[in-house]
Every structure is written in C-alpha cells, then in structure tokens.
Amino acid sequence: MSDQQQQFHDYIATIYQKIQQADAILVGGAAGMSAANQHDFYGYSKYFRDNFSEFQRNYGIRNLCDALYYRYPRSEERWAYLAKHGRLMFDQPAGQTYVDLHKLISDKNYFIITTNQDLQFSKLFPDEKLCYPQGTSHWLQCGAPCHDAVYPSEEVVREIAAQITDTRVPGEMIPRCPRCGAEMEPWFRSPVFLEGTHWQNYMRKYQDFIEAHAQQNIVLLELGVGQMTPNIIKHPFSAATYHWPNAFLVRINKGEPAAHPLLKSKSITLDADIAQVLQALVAYGETQARPTATETGAAV
Template identity: 40%
Template sequence: MGYRWSSRGEFWGYLATFLHTTLHAPVREPYKDLRAILRDKDYFILTTNQDTQAIKVFPEEKVAQIQGDHRFFQCSQQCTDAVWDATKKIDELYDYLEEHDTIVIPDEMIPRCPHCGAEAFPWVPGYGNFLEGSRYQEQYQKISDDIEKHLHDKHVLFLELGVGRMTPMFIQEPFWALTNNLPGAFDVMVNRNYQFLPAQIEDKGVAIKGDLARVLKDVRAQLGCCTRTFDPHKEKQK
C-alpha cells in the first residue's frame, strides 16, 4: 500500500485488483471448520480482518468488524459520517482493467465522495484518516452488547484464533482482562508464533502454538462435527 505509484490511476488499478480478489475469494477452510464447531452454540465473532471472510460464513449480526470492511468506501476528507457500498464500483473498475488489458484506471473512474467530490478510499485503516463514525461505533456496540449479555453466565469461552502481537489491544488484551475478571471464563490462544498467557490467567487458559488451520481441523474431528453443508444464514442459532 505504501508503494510510490506513478499515478493515482495506477494506484487504483492495483487497489481494484486487490479488493476484487478479496471480495470474491472463496471461503477458506479454517472458517468452514469454525462454522461447523460453533454450530448450535451461542457465539459471537470479533475480527480485525477486513477481507469479508467472516461475514461470508456467519450472520452479520453475529460479527463485529472493528477495523473496517472492504465492502465499503469512505470520504478521504471525512466530510461525512457515512460509508457507502464499494462492491459494485470495485467490480466495475476490475471489469475495465480486464476489458482494456491495462493496469491503469482513468481519472474519471476513480471513486469519489458523493458529497464533496474528494477521492474515496476503502473503509479500513492504512489509507488515510480511518473514519471512526457511526458504522464503526455500531461494530463496537455489537460486541459490547454480546459481552454484557453473558457477564453472569456460568461458563464463557474466549478463543483467540490467530491473534498476534501487532495489535493486541483490539482482541487479545480485552479477552485476557475479561478472563481474569469473570469467574467462569476460560481463554484459549492459538497462534503459530506465540505461546504464552499472562500469569494472572495461567490457570484459566491454555496457549497452543500451532497452525490454526490444523488446530481447527483437529478440533472439528475430535468433536465429531457434522460434515453436511451448513448455512447459518438459513438455520436458527441456538
């Protein structure tokens, strides 16, 4: 993303290809295995991934995307609190590149804010001033509401799936604090590079150093989770 492109058109040629790839990517195996493991369980997904894999698998009301979403654009100047659908425009840009066998988007096709005309960019951190507006607050409210709902449950399991140390403040540290403070909480950390838990929760958690895809596949097999196709958008969660 930090590459010095020769023009904004060349930058958008790259960006359109990148976003089209993530938006149309098939669901990966770890997500399928997690879906099978969580079937018929009361769960909530908190993710910092922006690639839409989670909302392809789980109902949107069960997912909080607290670091943005590739499906939306925002104004680069933050002239408005609104974010808007990017999927149709991304497909349009990608089709142009394919049809004209080029890597450059014409200036007149570069996405712009419908309110002020400033250049748009994906509603994720890393491109400029990430908009922490109403949609951002909505995502945090979803996870906050779910945690509050379960504060007095006899058992609460927190799963850190592939959460690293680059941004521990979004998922890892809140999970550790909740595990430490909730009597019935237990934390499971799965990471291919790290294997540790804070001393305060060493007796209330386990750290697994290993490949997440393998771990979830093994858990699914151990639990005997069904292999039939499961669509959580059509079946009621218990």
C-alpha cells in the first residue's frame, strides 16, 4: 500500500469513528453530491444530453443551470423545461451517494441542510430531518407573490409534462395562482423566492437542532459544497467548528482546498470523489461489523 493509499485509509477510519462516536451529525449537502452520480447541474453532462437535447438544439443551452435561468421567449417554452425536468426529478431514484450516506447516518441523531433542489435527499431522508434554505422543487408559489402559501408541484408538473410538444406546452397549461391569477413559480431561489412561513419552518428546525447540540460531540459533514453560495453552508460550518468546543468538521469535495490553519486540529479535508469516499466509509463500516475469528469461536 502506498503512502497516499495508507493516508486515505487512515482518514476513512478516523471519519467513520468520529461518526460512530458523535452525539449529533450535521450534514451540509450541495451540488457535488448529485454531480458524483452524473447528475451535474452546471456541466455539459450526459444526463443533460440524454434528456434535454431539444433545448440545446432550439436555444443553444448546454446544462441544467442554463436551462433553468434561460430567458425563454414565452412562458409556454419555459414551462416545458420546468415540467420536463420536474417530472424527471420525481421519477429519478436516489443516487448511490445518497444511498451510502443513508447507510452511514440513518440510525444516528442527524440533521441535513442542503442547497440542492433536485429532490434527491428527500428520496431517503424524512422531511423533519431536512432544511432547504434555497427552497426545493417539491413546491410552487405565486409569482407575484401575493400571499404566503406554497403548493405541491408533483401533480402539476406531471400534467404539464404530458402535454409538451418539442419545447412548448399549451398556454392554458401554465399554472396560475389560485388567488390573483399570476403565473406560478417553482419554490426555489429566484427574485421572487418566498421566504415566508414555509421557509421559516425549515429554518427553525435547523436552528433548533443547532441549539440542542452545539455544545455536544458533533460532527459537521460537508459534502460537495462549492463556493457559489458559501454563506449558507461552508462559512457557517467553518465558524461552528471554530467556536463549538466539541465540533469536528469533515469536508469532502473535488478540488477542495486545505482547511484554514485555525481548523486544522478539528477537521479532515478530502480533495476526492464523494462517491468514492462514501463507498469506502460504508465498506469500512461493514468490516467493523463483521465478527472476528475469536468472536465466532474459530481457532486462533
């Protein structure tokens, strides 16, 4: 085993033990979690080419982010994209990174904050354990917005998606606010994103978890968090690790720089593929659970 392989193995063993010994685990998950499953929001991915080639052909769009924020000529075209992608997100099973994370922490005292809007965390983790500070594709809101309510999106996007022709839907299919008649919007970060009661309820759950466990033996597990919105997960996790007496930070992402010197003794940073790391953690845990020869009564 090379020195690099030994160091990786040692990191895996330490991270696993930290998770097992923690009183609480706070997960921060972002785009890298899904990118590791080939569902890349920002790149020209196979997922995009396989499912949205007509949008590339008609508009020159080359990734999901561009498709979401593209200034379509008509709402009928915008909703063709929103509905098609919405239906795919509801239909897509949980990726392996999410499956492996679930194996690692499902029996622990944990909470998850995520900037992802692709529904992947909700495939395996209950809503009471999740916080969406940038919203989630599960919901729609009034585009005005004239009131505080949000509305389930699944039935709506499935009905619209069934009526797509090329990159358009009939105008009468565009969802409208039941109160003012304005066009509805997905409930995620936008100029009209509604930080009302629904958003506040999610943030309150997050704050309650922090207040209950900040002084305990807590692991902050940061997965696939880049620099696009560092104020939501990355910076708060760094500050928490520094200030909370028993906190330990595990930071995993491709291209992740070394931790700040102030956090060096309280953190592990892995510039690595999240899928590889989570798979290794699950495999290590299975070896720890396997009975030894002595335990099974075999001769030694």
